[in-house]
Amino acid sequence: MYWETAISAPEAPTAALQKLLDVLADVECVNDAGVVPTALLQEAEHWGVPLRQTAEGLQLEYPHAPLSRPEIAAVANIPEAQIRILPACASTNSALLDSEANPGICLAESQWAGRGRRARHWSSPFGRHLAMSYGWTQAASINPALTLVAGLGVFQVLQKSISGLWIKWPNDIWVAGKKLGGLLLEARRLPSGQNHLVLGLGLNVHDDPTLPDSATSLAQQQVKLSRSHLAGQIIRRWQEDFARFDHDGLEPFLPLWNEAAAPMMRQIVQISDVRGHYPAEVLGIGGDGRLQVQEPDKAPVWLSAGDVSLRPLAS
Incomplete structure (x- = not known):
């Protein structure tokens, strides 16, 4: 999932497929879809979206438990209204950068043009990993050190479950010699003069035969965690750590950072x-x-x- 490849114009699903996914995300089965064109089913297969047409209608078969707004909200201790879950999108960061929500949290079951550092893109197969963005507005300009604090938050949530976990400066989560995930902080200046910040996280969670040898997942590390529970834990950790960072800066986090980055x-x-x-x-x-x-x-x-x-x- 979260490997980086230098591509300039990522292919995108058709509007017809995206519309169908939006409908299926809200219901268990669409029984009035009629006969779905073969080309649309083939396109869904191309994107790794598990659509199945049965006598009851068209179904979306999740390979693992779908993302859950109630579970994420309960664990993070935030209102459900702050959470948006998309069946598929180009990038959760892009979705939030175009939104005025404060704070806003966007997750996607699948991404086809997730953004990484240095203009790299990555894709994420349906229902297998954690693609999440956290957005807010503030008067102050972007502080790049916030990415380090965000990485430490993920490290703290996972460190008791994974041996060999560490952080590669500035924004990658590794296990031994393989990449588990990464973060990207972006900003947009609003007409009001405020800055809209969006922090994106990509984390390999479940089994995925498309992962390259240079990457790993929680499943490969024998860690079984609900994506929704994991997302809620990370959001809660970020809220606490970002408040401390805003007040005290990076200095209080340096001892933990030195521990987390020790292999480097x-x-x-x-x-x-x-x-x-x-x-x-x-x-x-x-x-x-x-x-x-x-x-x-x-x-x-x-x-x-x-x-x-x-x-x-x-x-």
Whole structure:
């Protein structure tokens, strides 16, 4: 699911399929759909959407328990009205960036153009993973260090269940040498002068034969969690941590960050930026969320998340 590929114009489901999914998301079975065109059923299969036409009508068969607004709201301790669940969308981040809800939470059973850092896109098969975005408005401009706090929130929710869990600066969740998920923080300036911020999370949850060898899932780690319960836990953690971050900054989170990112510290990684690709040793992060690294025979430098990416070198 949450691997990144550089694509410029993601293919999208037809309007007919999207409309059908919207209807099926609200009812268990559509018994007045008539005979669904073969082309539409083939398109659904192409997108990994499990549609089945029976004598009773057209059904949407979820591979696992569907996302539940009541369960998410109960665990997160928020009103159901703040939660929006889509059967499929291009990107939950895009859905919230176009919304004025404050705060707004959007989840999708499937995505075909989820966004990652450095203009990368990813797709998510139907009903298997957690694709979620959390949006709010504020007067202050975006603080990139918030992504680090968000990653720590996911780390805290999962750390008791998974051995070898860690965070790769600035926004990826890893288990040993494989990626479990990632985050992306985006912002839009409103006419009022406020800033609309949206934090997106993609997390591999259930079994998925399309996952590449470089990725893993909770299922592969023998962890069984309801996606709805997991989403509620993360939302609740974020609300508490974001309030603390807004008041105290990143400093109180640094001890936990050093614990969560321990496998990366003092290691040689590959840096990718405008200069190209080169190795450097990771020294630590500062109170502003920047990463300090040192190339061989050079002085230490500070890197900003928007400028670079890094990857552990194969051992």
